Amino acid sequence: MADTRPRLEITDFPYTPDPASLFERLQRRPGAVLLDSGRPNAPGGLFDIISSDPLAMLSVDDGLTRCEPPMPLPAEPFEAQQALLDHAETELLPLLTKAVAAEAKALPFLGGLLGYWGYSLMNSHEPTHSTTGQSDQRPGPSLPAARLGLYDWALIQNHDTQRTLLVATAARREQVIDWLKEPAKPDSAYFTLTSEFVGDIDRASYGRRFQRVIDYIHAGDCYQINLAQRFTAKFQGSTWQAYRRLRLATPTPYGGYLAWADQAILSLSPERFIGVADGQVATRPIKGTRPRGRTADEDLCLATELQQSAKDRAENIMIVDLLRNDLGRVCRPGSVAVPQLCGLESYANVHHLVSIVRGELAAGATPLDLLAAAFPGGSITGAPKHRAMQIIDELEPCQRSVYCGSLGYVDRRGRLDSSIAIRTVIADGDTLHIWGGGGLVADSDEEAEYQETLAKIERLMQALTSQVHDENDSQ
Template sequence: MKSLQIVSLPYSLNTPAAFQAIADLPAPVWLDSGRPLAPGGRYDIISADPVNTLELAADSAAPFEALDDLWCELIPADSDAQLPFCGGVIGYAGYELGMEGNFLPADLRETPLPAGFFGLYTWALIVDHQLQASHLVFHPASSPVQVADLVARFTAVRWQTEPRTGRFRLQEPFLHELTAAEYEHRVGRVLEYINAGDIYQANFTQRFTAGYEGDLFQAYLALRNSVAGPFSAYMAIPNHGSVLSLSPERFISADGTHVQTQPIKGTARRLSDPDDDARVAAALQQSEKDRAENLMIVDLLRNDLGKRCQRGSVRVPNLFELATFANVHHLVSTITGELPEECGFADLLQACFPGGSITGAPKRRAMEIIRELESSPRGVYCGSIGYLSSCGRADTNIAIRTFSADSQRLTCAAGGGIVADSDPAGEYRECLDKVSLLLSTLETFHHSPAP
């Protein structure tokens, strides 16, 4: 087995400046821990210039097999227990790539970006905030010219300076796909399906769009300052656009055969008064509705992991833990399992995709109802962004609080899980609670001068 080449760099929380050092290279990507603005994340992973790419359409045959084939193009290298990524695949799978695995017809409606995009990256800057260490990690497939160029780029970074960004301007306020009355009516339709016994829960969402001009990285940094999450990401997709994700939610992680998923279900809006905010958080933890909603998804994900994990290995070590972010409180649960040696991570993704926290239960029927009632496809939103390393480690998010950008327009979305005792007006308020800070952050650029 060939050796990795590892170059130590100064530890710094100025990861935006590090990303700027390689932003001019093809397909740059930053898997962002949100540190120091958000708790919970350990690693930042920055890379660019993949040696191969995979672009997927909504009707691509066996998309996760194609992902596994791309990952297999890099031979395994030796690994370090402190390095999450030693060369491998980084990218996203959009929500629509989950149709085939759930025996549903392909959704061919147009989305701003391809249904999936992955790059095969031979190097990465790893910033470990737990050990306070930064390393450039080169897989043996990295060329000497590439190694020299990247060492020079990162050695030249001025870690104490702000990243250089261009101007960004939103051309108009975000357009809401549905009015309050339309949203509440469709939530009512979901409730009819629940009352009829079709489903226990469905996650219903809507889109928000606006035209823009200028530097999307400037928009990402503004969003990051407002609503950073531990599973955030910024990706530039060649010839298409960019993904700006501020996700607080893990989908599935793997370390060898050990896997974990951490669904979020249950939300309460943050309040400015600390005492009131604490009461809201305590009420969320005791809310029968939110706990029931969370438990339904835990059961669904136990079943999904059980499709591939060793019999009897699926466990739920944590239920209904409180997680607090800039705009909302959430309930988070943890499910773990052990994969058999012959099962790869891409195969597990296929079995579990898309994440149960953004579909509902039972999953297949909930997805049919989502397709019927939502006005547009989800795209990257409610899909998953992450990495699969040649060393056998992997981590992915649920792509909520996520913007997709083509050359002209920004699109994001929000929604919530509908259960039997959901109130349509309350669900509409929850949808706006989740998205309002993201939209208002970028709407401050509405009257900015043109780039």
């Protein structure tokens, strides 16, 4: 019997190096999402993905997996995501013809899931609560542990070929064109903080938690722990304009903006978690940080110091070993390799050491199997991972929410890309939350580690605090 679903088509749109001008008209649509490569200013970014108005929305909250509109799905979060994709491919998504599939081979997304997997999702997937055995009662933003929409269309910008393509059915294409003609809302150009950022813990409290981590390391519980602190401020106005400020201050290749009602995620991550394309797997762990210098000579000195730091290299190598193990659980035996170890990458506010780990999916394994096996990323937990997460739950006074989870997509063809949600701001009602963290090892220096947590987010907080509206705020 012939498939009567409408066909997916690909249409050229005028190219623009900045996706904000396109997303500006869509950002108030239901389920609007921008996965942002940071162009034209960020190095390394290739694709932007823009969409809205999902066919369905799957969320995980308080251990329950829900879908709107309702449909029968497994309770386990990653199994539910795969079941929704499998059902969508035959019943919900537009027909993908061989001709379109061949034309779009280089495109990352032809329909599927877009959204986030929060750090706290692990407690629904594989509980880690530790020391007390009780459920986590720490305060945190009220966002679900995960929220992923099923999208049947996307605007995709390829910055290498300088093309913007609309992937949609003919009917969807006409809808999107109409949406892009709508004028921006008057209040979409306004954002201001109404209070300063205040930390949940003071300097002395950070020191006590730092010493507790060192005690755990010396006792043999773990080799490394990622310890974070959270800062909170009140705000008024548009979270989209807040994101534009952040993007201008710290463009990064794994950015993203997602908003629903009075909640939003504003992520300026430099770090990829896991990518999968045609069965090939890659992850890019970051460990090792120095601030940028005030002069060219100071900047070079700091970068060189990082490259030559035995402590930072050891920290990076520990996480590389953890990720090799995580990938090895789902990859073909013998396929996991490390083509880059402790390479230097520089961003607007910091220098980082970045490694690359690659592998090949085992026969019958899916990208979501891999994500479930490796989640959350080892670079923001510590090693060994399970014990590190227990200690994090004990010592951090607030839940991490989306922070240190992932933003990304799962494409209908079995492709996946995801970030580590660091340098990420959560908007919940009239409140903004931002976290800064760092990996602690046996020879870590307390003051240096404390300053590193601030250096990673200082530029972001300054961008949000500034009352000077840049030229983009009035567009």
